[in-house]
Amino acid sequence: xxxxxxxxxxFKLDEVREALSGxxxxxxxxxxxxxxxxxxxxxxIYRGAEYSTNMVPKIKIEVVCGSxxxxxxxxxxxxxxxxxxxxxxxxxxxxxxxxxxxxxxxTDDTAx
Amino acid sequence: xxxxxxxxxxxxxxxxxxxAALPAWAQGATPPPTVNKGDTAWMMTSTxxxxxxxxxxxxxxxxxxxxxxxxxxxMTQIGAVACLAMLxxxxxxxxxAFGDGGGDFISGFGKAFLAGITPDSTxxxxxxxxxxxxxVFICFQMTFAAITVALVLGxxxxxxxxxxxxxxxxxxxxxxxxxxxxxxxxxxxLFFKMGALDxxxxxVVHINAGVSALVAALILGKRIGYPTERIxxxxxxMTGIGTGLLWVGWFGFNAGSALEANGSAALAMINTFVATAxxxxxxMLAERxxxxxxxxxxxxxxxxxxxxxxxxxxxxxGPFGAIILGAIASVVCFYAVSFLKPKLGYDDALDAFGxxxxxxxxxxxxxxxxxxxxxxxxxxxxxxMAHQLLVQVKTVGTTIVWAAVGTVVAxxxxxxxxxxxxxxxxxxxxxxxxxxxxxxxx
Numbered sequence: 035x036x037x038x039x040x041x042x043x044x045f046k047l048d049e050v051r052e053a054l055s056g057x058x059x060x061x062x063x064x065x066x067x068x069x070x071x072x073x074x075x076x077x078x079i080y081r082g083a084e085y086s087t088n089m090v091p092k093i094k095i096e097v098v099c100g101s102x103x104x105x106x107x108x109x110x111x112x113x114x115x116x117x118x119x120x121x122x123x124x125x126x127x128x129x130x131x132x133x134x135x136x137x138x139x140x141t142d143d144t145a146x
Numbered sequence: 147x148x149x150x151x152x153x154x155x156x157x158x159x160x161x162x163x164x165x166a167a168l169p170a171w172a173q174g175a176t177p178p179p180t181v182n183k184g185d186t187a188w189m190m191t192s193t194x195x196x197x198x199x200x201x202x203x204x205x206x207x208x209x210x211x212x213x214x215x216x217x218x219x220x221m222t223q224i225g226a227v228a229c230l231a232m233l234x235x236x237x238x239x240x241x242x243a244f245g246d247g248g249g250d251f252i253s254g255f256g257k258a259f260l261a262g263i264t265p266d267s268t269x270x271x272x273x274x275x276x277x278x279x280x281x282v283f284i285c286f287q288m289t290f291a292a293i294t295v296a297l298v299l300g301x302x303x304x305x306x307x308x309x310x311x312x313x314x315x316x317x318x319x320x321x322x323x324x325x326x327x328x329x330x331x332x333x334x335x336l337f338f339k340m341g342a343l344d345x346x347x348x349x350v351v352h353i354n355a356g357v358s359a360l361v362a363a364l365i366l367g368k369r370i371g372y373p374t375e376r377i378x379x380x381x382x383x384m385t386g387i388g389t390g391l392l393w394v395g396w397f398g399f400n401a402g403s404a405l406e407a408n409g410s411a412a413l414a415m416i417n418t419f420v421a422t423a424x425x426x427x428x429x430m431l432a433e434r435x436x437x438x439x440x441x442x443x444x445x446x447x448x449x450x451x452x453x454x455x456x457x458x459x460x461x462x463x464g465p466f467g468a469i470i471l472g473a474i475a476s477v478v479c480f481y482a483v484s485f486l487k488p489k490l491g492y493d494d495a496l497d498a499f500g501x502x503x504x505x506x507x508x509x510x511x512x513x514x515x516x517x518x519x520x521x522x523x524x525x526x527x528x529x530x531m532a533h534q535l536l537v538q539v540k541t542v543g544t545t546i547v548w549a550a551v552g553t554v555v556a557x558x559x560x561x562x563x564x565x566x567x568x569x570x571x572x573x574x575x576x577x578x579x580x581x582x583x584x585x586x587x588x
Contacts, residue, residue: 079441080441081447082488
């Protein structure tokens with residue numbers, strides 16, 4: 035099993051979700067996050083006091099899938115979250131040791 | 147014409163002397179002032195409009211500008227110190243400001259605990275023979291004392307103890323607010339006799355609160371992390387709501403200061419519209435001219451700066467004089483908070499001095515100009531602008547010194563009793579949790 039973590043632009047979430055459903059992903063976890071990479075932040079001014087925010091709001095998606103599906107998942111995210119501009123985000127793939135469905139106790143691939 | 151007026155005046159003085167000598171007969175001869183139900187209803191409405199400026203207006207305006215960990219502390223300090231002011235007002239504040247007798251600086255104490263006042267007691271308006279119930283006048287003026295002391299807190303939020311706020315409030319009202327209110331508005335007061343123009347409290351409320359806020363902030367010191375850390379308003383939405391409530395309530399404040407539902411109140415009303423509208427736009431314009439984006443906070447700040455500046459001018463200016471006054475005050479306040487404050491390095495947290503102090507001074511001095519009939523003001527044809535400006539400058543200068551000295555005393559009194567400032571841990575954790583045991587948002 036693989037854990038695919040993708041950091042994407044917030045407005046791309048719906049497209050990515052549809053693309054993942056298209057390749058057979060049954061579920062995902064989504065978190066609102068902040069971070070920085072090459073994309074610069076923005077400047078805020080309150081009554082003349084300037085603050086540059088170097089943390090940019092992003093969406094983090096976590097998908098656990100069978101090892102055979104991981105390639106398709108990565109491709110689907112890469113294609114759907116792409117705008118061609120700096121700040122499109124990154125995708126990470128990690129090995130997963132174990133999975134358990136809490137309701138039934140099923141494990142690993144059957145738990146996904 | 148002049149001669150006959152003079153003779154009439156002499157006659158009136160002679161008659162007054164005669165009446166004073168024969169009070170029983172005098173009472174029989176002069177009809178008691180008439181209480182008009184329309185005036186009374188308007189003044190009751192104005193009074194609760196000013197209450198709305200405090201709660202929830204100012205509480206939301208200031209609260210939104212603080213960090214979320216200090217929202218409740220800010221709102222609670224404003225509400226509590228306003229309540230304290232109301233209680234002190236009926237105990238000895240009213241008599242110090244508007245009681246019988248007394249001198250240049252305070253009135254006598256004959257009306258302490260509202261002694262002798264009944265539902266039949268009346269307070270004079272600006273029209274001879276027309277009065278409003280004294281209880282209404284007491285309540286109207288009570289709300290002014292309450293909002294003024296609450297305004298001061300804008301500079302010291304996010305670090306002053308709740309207990310210190312209460313001690314400071316009691317002392318400050320006693321030695322600063324009541325005397326200044328007497329000096330400007332009571333017929334025996336120093337500035338009133340000099341002929342100072344302050345329609346609704348530009349000097350009494352705004353210069354007074356603004357200067358006191360600056361002095362209090364200087365003694366209290368900066369917030370931890372100011373100005374290097376990111377300290378930004380947690381909800382400009384709340385501040386925007388507060389701004390709207392302040393503007394609406396300000397019609398009670400300004401038009402109510404006519405004390406009657408008449409043409410003077412109407413003039414104050416239209417000025418409170420147009421000066422404010424002009425100021426809201428001009429702050430945003432000043433931002434654009436300095437290479438920034440026109441901001442929501444700038445808009446709100448401009449609105450308040452305009453309201454402050456038009457306060458002394460409300461019934462003392464024509465509408466177009468008020469528009470110019472609002473614009474000038476707004477731009478000057480913009481520079482005061484955006485450039486002067488960072489340059490001098492003091493931590494006036496919510497710009498109580500930058501907006502109310504500076505805006506109040508522009509308004510007070512500007513009133514001496516826009517009052518001129520040649521500029522559309524309600525002054526008489528023989529209005530002497532140079533003389534009036536001198537009176538305004540004297541009044542403003544005396545108020546600045548009085549407020550500064552009084553605030554030093556009041557802040558050190560609070561320090562002696564309470565320690566003044568919260569601990570470093572409480573300040574970092576937020577005053578909501580540290581001082582009140584709650585969080586604003588769960």
